[in-house]
Amino acid sequence: MANIQWFPGHMAKARNQVQEKLKQVDLVLEIVDARVPEASRNPMMNQIVGQKPRIMVLNKKDLADPNKTAQWLAYYRAQGDEAIAIDAQHAKRLNQIPQLARQMMAAKIEKQKSRGIRNPSLRAMCIGIPNVGKSTVLNRLVKKNIAVVGNRPGVTKNQQWLKADDTLMLLDTPGILWPKFEDELVGEKLALTGAIADTVFQEDGVGLFGLTFFQRAYPAALKRAYHLNDEEMALTPADLMVVLSQKMGFGETFNRAAERLIFDARQGKLGAFTLEVPGDFDGHAE
Ligand SMILES: Nc1nc2c(ncn2[C@@H]2O[C@H](COP(=O)(O)OP(=O)(O)OP(=O)(O)O)[C@@H](O)[C@H]2O)c(=O)[nH]1
Numbered sequence: 001m002a003n004i005q006w007f008p009g010h011m012a013k014a015r016n017q018v019q020e021k022l023k024q025v026d027l028v029l030e031i032v033d034a035r036v037p038e039a040s041r042n043p044m045m046n047q048i049v050g051q052k053p054r055i056m057v058l059n060k061k062d063l064a065d066p067n068k069t070a071q072w073l074a075y076y077r078a079q080g081d082e083a084i085a086i087d088a089q090h091a092k093r094l095n096q097i098p099q100l101a102r103q104m105m106a107a108k109i110e111k112q113k114s115r116g117i118r119n120p121s122l123r124a125m126c127i128g129i130p131n132v133g134k135s136t137v138l139n140r141l142v143k144k145n146i147a148v149v150g151n152r153p154g155v156t157k158n159q160q161w162l163k164a165d166d167t168l169m170l171l172d173t174p175g176i177l178w179p180k181f182e183d184e185l186v187g188e189k190l191a192l193t194g195a196i197a198d199t200v201f202q203e204d205g206v207g208l209f210g211l212t213f214f215q216r217a218y219p220a221a222l223k224r225a226y227h228l229n230d231e232e233m234a235l236t237p238a239d240l241m242v243v244l245s246q247k248m249g250f251g252e253t254f255n256r257a258a259e260r261l262i263f264d265a266r267q268g269k270l271g272a273f274t275l276e277v278p279g280d281f282d283g284h285a286e
């Protein structure tokens with residue numbers, strides 16, 4: 001299968017703009033997808049963000065496996081990172097983020113107060129790969145739908161400052177990937193969860209990757225979603241895809257069934273799922 005890559009010119013530009021703005025912000029909100037907390041972290045960003053205080057925000061927790069989300073939070077916290085899990089789509093407000101930000105920046109806030117600044121303000125920059133919900137999170141924090149959001153990667157094209165209140169300014173940025181996925185599994189995971197433009201990858205390969213995963217990790221949910229019997233569940237993923245295709249009325253056309261499976265997985269029709277656990281990254285990926 002061809003390796004998936006997606007690093008168009010606008011992302012290189014967006015990366016440079018993040019670098020330029022970093023000096024102006026107090027902290028960074030790194031938004032990741034709770035279904036793929038590690039695969040959806042941009043390794044390029046670690047170098048750029050450096051020692052700047054950072055909150056890891058595992059978003060879309062409503063779509064992720066709650067047990068695995070708990071494992072990930074424990075893992076990041078054990079490493080000394082600030083990490084929280086949220087569902088920005090359905091949350092009315094996200095008080096945890098400003099509270100944590102103020103806690104982390106308490107020393108700076110106190111210093112400003114001692115200089116006579118009555119309402120010391122913080123500036124935070126929101127970064128992450130495409131479609132993880134950066135703009136949605138910021139809209140919840142400002143309690144208005146100012147940033148444009150959309151269910152496809154690459155919606156935000158330019159940086160934009162948003163004002164949460166007199167003491168918190170937030171910078172929205174375009175989603176950024178990196179030039180090469182070292183592990184091709186990362187490309188498959190990000191394609192399945194919607195961070196990569198659909199035109200960039202082959203649906204049959206990514207669909208088969210998804211089907212293989214659900215068959216192994218969440219067989220009951222898969223069985224229920226497509227009314228499969230035990231015999232069908234025991235087929236190889238490729239044979240099972242043909243069965244699905246027939247059930248969906250697509251005949252032998254593998255591609256359309258794969259496309260549907262990707263769509264269903266993203267919508268949550270196959271239940272909440274998480275594609276990786278912390279142990280996967282101790283040695284090499286699974
Ligand atoms: N289920 C669920 N959907 C979410 C959540 N947060 C965001 N979304 C949806 O995810 C899609 C992408 O959200 P955006 O806020 O546009 O994502 P973004 O990271 O700003 O994307 P780019 O600007 O393209 O980089 C939208 O359809 C949102 O409604 C969440 O917590 N749960």
Ligand SMILES: [Mg+2]
Nearest residue numbers: 134135155156
């Ligand atoms: Mg956006």
